[in-house]
Amino acid sequence: MSAALTIGQLARAAGVNVETIRYYQRRGLLDQPDKPAGACRRYSVDAAKRIRCIKQAQALGFTLNEIGSLLHLDGADCCAETRELAVRKLASIEAKLADLTTMRAVLAALIEQCDSGVRGAACPIIHALTKE
Secondary structure (H helix, E strand, C coil): CCEEECHHHHHHHHCCCHHHHHHHHHCCCCCCCCCCCCCCCCEEHHHHHHHHHHHHHHHCCCCHHHHHHHHHHCCCCCHHHHHHHHHHHHHHHHHHHHHHHHHHHHHHHHHHHHHHCCCCCCCHHHHHHHCC
């Protein structure tokens, strides 16, 4: 696809700001087109698709380093490697969910202690946070 978009137009098309595009370029996630003498760089419409792909992967919890690996695998016959990255990300998310579930239960119990406690007595939340 021909290069047709300025960086501002690309940012609008991809739903990001210009600094995000520049940051992705610095991170090696997005190529920076050559700058013709006396003119602005022009980006292809495919660049907007790539940025949206990066944002979608971030929404799934992938880090920019992981996204770089995924993008490197794109186009190659690397479905097994891509799947393994996704499996590891899913395991990480499941571990975080287990931690969050535990944190939720502990906080709910502390709040319940606070609600059923005696006014003027030591706060059970502060007590739980400061005990060794």
